Amino acid sequence: MELPQNLFYSKDHEWLKIEDNVGTIxxxxxxxxxxSDIVYVDVNSLGKTLDGNAIxxxxxxxxxxxxxxxxxxxxxxxxxxxxxxxxxxxxxxPYGEGWIVKVKLQVPVDTSHLLTAEQYQALTRN
Numbered sequence: 001m002e003l004p005q006n007l008f009y010s011k012d013h014e015w016l017k018i019e020d021n022v023g024t025i026x027x028x029x030x031x032x033x034x035x036s037d038i039v040y041v042d043v044n045s046l047g048k049t050l051d052g053n054a055i056x057x058x059x060x061x062x063x064x065x066x067x068x069x070x071x072x073x074x075x076x077x078x079x080x081x082x083x084x085x086x087x088x089x090x091x092x093x094p095y096g097e098g099w100i101v102k103v104k105l106q107v108p109v110d111t112s113h114l115l116t117a118e119q120y121q122a123l124t125r126n
Contacts (some may be wrong), residue, residue, distance in 0.1 A: 001031045001124070004095050009120035010071040013054075015095065015112065018053050021107050023074055026099040028061065028089060030124045034119035038090040041102055043068070043084040049075040052113075056101065059090070071114055074103035 008016040013031035017024040032038065043057035050056060050070050057068040070076075071090075081090060082101050090098035115123065 001033070002039070002095065003117045003121055004088045005117045007095070007117065008071065008114035009117065010069065010114055012069040012071075014069055014071050016071045016111075018105065018111075021105045021109075022077075023072065023103045023109075024099050025056075025068075025071065025101050025103060026094055027068070028120070028124075029094050030120075031066075031099070032091050034096045035059065035063060035066060036091075037062040040092065041080075041087050043076065043079045045076045045109045046079055047076065049073070059100075068100065070103070072109055072111065073106045076101055077104050078102040080100060091111065109120060 013027050013028045040060040045056040052072045054070050055067045056070045056076055059066050061066055081099055085117055095122055109124050
C-alpha cells in the first residue's frame with residue numbers, strides 16, 4: 001500500500017495535503033483498493049464552507065458507494081473535473097491525478113486529530 005509521508009490521513013480514509021492555505025483532498029490507496037473499480041465521483045458542495053467531518057460528496061464503485069468526509073473545516077473551491085470522464089484515476093493514482101477536491105482552509109488549520117502515515121498504516125493493518 002502506497003502511503004506518502006507528507007500527507008495527513010483521516011480515520012475515514014481521506015488524505016489531506018496542505019500548501020499555504022489550500023488543501024488537496026482525496027481518498028487513500030487503501031480506500032480505493034477496498035472499494036475496487038471506481039465508476040463515479042460526485043461532489044455537490046462546491047462553494048460551500050463545511051465543518052470538519054462533514055460529507056462533501058460521494059464515491060461510487062462497482063462494489064459499493066461511500067460518503068466522502070472533509071478532514072478539516074474548509075470551503076470547497078474546486079472539483080477535479082477529470083474524474084467526470086475518468087473516475088478510474090482514483091484507482092490508478094489516488095495521491096496524484098486522482099485527487100478529488102481543492103479547498104480553502106480555515107487558518108489556523110488544526111490537524112491534531114489527523115493521522116501520520118505511520119499511524120494510518122497501523123490503523124489499516126487491523
